[in-house]
Amino acid sequence: MTTKHYTPEELKKVDPVFGQFSFNGHEQIVFCHDKDSGLKAIIGIHNTVLGPALGGTRMWHYNSEWEALNDVLRLSRGMTYKSAISGLDLGGGKAVIIGNSKKDKTPEMIKAFAKYVHSLSGRYITAEDVGTTTPDMDLIRSITPHVTGISESLGGSGNPSPVTAYGVFMGLKAAAKFKFGSDELGGKKVLVQGIGNVGETLVKHLTNEGAEVYITDLSEERVAEVAQKYQAKAFTGDVYSADVDIYAPCALGATINDDTIEKIKAQVIAGAANNQLADEQKHGKRLQERGIVYAPDFLINAGGIINVFGEIANYGSEEALRRTENIYNTTLDILNYAQQHNVTANQAAMKKAEDRIDAKKNSK
Numbered sequence: 001m002t003t004k005h006y007t008p009e010e011l012k013k014v015d016p017v018f019g020q021f022s023f024n025g026h027e028q029i030v031f032c033h034d035k036d037s038g039l040k041a042i043i044g045i046h047n048t049v050l051g052p053a054l055g056g057t058r059m060w061h062y063n064s065e066w067e068a069l070n071d072v073l074r075l076s077r078g079m080t081y082k083s084a085i086s087g088l089d090l091g092g093g094k095a096v097i098i099g100n101s102k103k104d105k106t107p108e109m110i111k112a113f114a115k116y117v118h119s120l121s122g123r124y125i126t127a128e129d130v131g132t133t134t135p136d137m138d139l140i141r142s143i144t145p146h147v148t149g150i151s152e153s154l155g156g157s158g159n160p161s162p163v164t165a166y167g168v169f170m171g172l173k174a175a176a177k178f179k180f181g182s183d184e185l186g187g188k189k190v191l192v193q194g195i196g197n198v199g200e201t202l203v204k205h206l207t208n209e210g211a212e213v214y215i216t217d218l219s220e221e222r223v224a225e226v227a228q229k230y231q232a233k234a235f236t237g238d239v240y241s242a243d244v245d246i247y248a249p250c251a252l253g254a255t256i257n258d259d260t261i262e263k264i265k266a267q268v269i270a271g272a273a274n275n276q277l278a279d280e281q282k283h284g285k286r287l288q289e290r291g292i293v294y295a296p297d298f299l300i301n302a303g304g305i306i307n308v309f310g311e312i313a314n315y316g317s318e319e320a321l322r323r324t325e326n327i328y329n330t331t332l333d334i335l336n337y338a339q340q341h342n343v344t345a346n347q348a349a350m351k352k353a354e355d356r357i358d359a360k361k362n363s364k
Contacts, residue, residue, distance in 0.1 A: 024077050027053075029069075030120070034112035038104065039097065041113055042068055044076035045124050046092040049361050052122055053093025054148065054305060054312075055079040056129025057113070057136075059101040072096045074253070074275050079305070082298040084353035085330065086323070088309050093124045101131035110139045118144035127160070127308050130196070130252075134159050148308035157311050157320070160304035164272060165201030167324040171300025172202075172248060172270035174331035179268050179293040180245075183328075186210035189244040191235060191266070193217075194251025195226045198272045198301075202250060203230050214244060217251070240264050247271070253297075254278040261286050270295035277346060284344035295331055296349040302327065 027048060032041040045053045055076055062068040072094050080092025097113060099105065117126050117140065127149040128137055138154060140147045150156030172190075177183035188211050192199050195217040206213045207230045214235040217223050223234045235242060240255075240263040247266035249255045253275030256264070261283055269276070269292060276297045277283040287294045303324040310320045338348035 032116040037108040037112040039109045039112040041095060041097040042072045043095045043124055044072040046076040047080040048091035049357050050084060051089040051091055052125050053091040054125040055094035056127040057095040057132050058129040059097040059099060059105060059131030061100040062098050068096050068098050078274050078298045081350055081353040082302045082305060084356045085299050085349055086302040086306055095126055107139060110136050111143055114140040114143035117146050122146050148311045157307050160307045161197035162201050163307035163320055163324055164301055164304035165198045167303025167327045168202055168272045168300050169205040170325055170328040171295045171331045174328045175268045175270045175293050175295040178335045190246040190248060191242050191244045192248045192250055193239055195222050199250035200226050203232055249273040249276050256283050268293045270300060272301045273297060280346055284346040288344045294345045296346050299349050300327055300331060
C-alpha cells in the first residue's frame with residue numbers, strides 16, 4: 001500500500017471539504033443555493049453533543065467560495081468551544097452568506113436562507129453576525145423558529161453586541177489583572193482595532209475606566225465619529241508595532257500571524273474578534289514565549305451567545321449580564337491554569353471546553 005501526499009493546492013482539488021485544513025470532525029456542512037434570490041451560503045455544524053448548534057450568520061464578500069468554506073469551518077468550531085466553556089447547553093455552528101451585505105442583500109435572499117435553516121429541524125439555530133442585523137433575524141423568524149437575537153418587540157433579546165462588548169471588557173480586565181497585578185485600567189494605553197458595534201461599546205467601557213484609548217478601522221469616517229464621541233485618539237501607522245499596553249482586535253480574525261506576531265509590543269491581547277490566532281498552536285506558543293498574555297477569544301467574546309441563549313433558556317437580561325460578568329473569573333482561572341501547567345492560554349481554554357463535551361458524551 002502506498003501513501004500519496006498532497007500539497008495544499010492538490011488537496012483542494014482532490015478533497016475540497018474533508019481535505020480542508022480547517023475541517024475538524026464537523027458533523028454536517030450544508031451548501032445553500034437559491035438561483036432566484038442569488039443566495040450562496042454555507043452552514044457549518046461542528047458539534048451537537050451539548051445541544052443544538054447555535055451561531056450567527058455572517059455575510060461577507062469573500063474572494064472565493066474556498067475562503068468562505070474555510071471561514072465557516074473555523075467559526076463553527078469556535079462556537080463549539082465558546083458554548084462549552086461558557087456552560088451553555090449548546091453546540092457549535094455558523095453560517096456564511098457570500099456577498100456584499102451593503103449591496104447584495106435582499107429580503108428575498110434572507111428568506112431563502114431562512115428556509116435552509118428551517119430544513120435542518122433545529123439542529124442549527126442562527127443569529128446575528130457581521131453583515132446581518134436584528135431586522136434580518138426578525139425576517140428569518142417569519143420563516144423559521146430556529147433563530148435568536150430577534151427584536152425585543154417580538155419577545156427576543158435584541159442586538160447582542162452590547163453584551164458581547166461587556167464580556168470582552170471583563171476578560172480584558174482579568175487579563176490586565178493577571179499581567180499587571182491590578183485590573184485598574186486608568187492610564188493604560190489600549191488600542192482597539194475595528195470599531196463596529198462591539199468595538200464602539202468596548203471603547204465606551206474603556207474610556208469610562210480612564211484608559212487612554214486609541215482606535216483604528218478601515219473606515220476613516222467611523223474612526224472620526226467614535227473618536228469625537230468618546231475622546232479617543234485615532235491611530236495611524238502599523239497597528240502591531242503600536243506602543244500600547246493592551247491590543248484589542250475587534251475586527252476579523254487571524255491578525256496574529258507570522259507577519260505580525262514579532263512586531264507586537266502590547267503585553268496583553270484581549271479582543272472581540274473570532275479566531276485571532278492564525279495558527280492556534282504555533283502562535284499561541286509564541287505569545288507564551290514572549291510573555292504576552294492572551295485572553296482566548298472564544299472565551300471573552302461569549303457575551304453575545306450568553307445573551308441570545310436567554311431566549312432558549314428563558315432567562316432575562318439581568319441573568320445574561322450576570323453570566324457575562326463571570327467571564328472575568330473564568331479568564332483568570334484559565335490564565336492561572338495555563339501558567340501552572342506550562343501550556344498556552346488557548347490550550348487551557350480548549351481543554352476546559354473539551355472536558356465538558358467529553359463528560360456529556362460519556363454520560364450518554
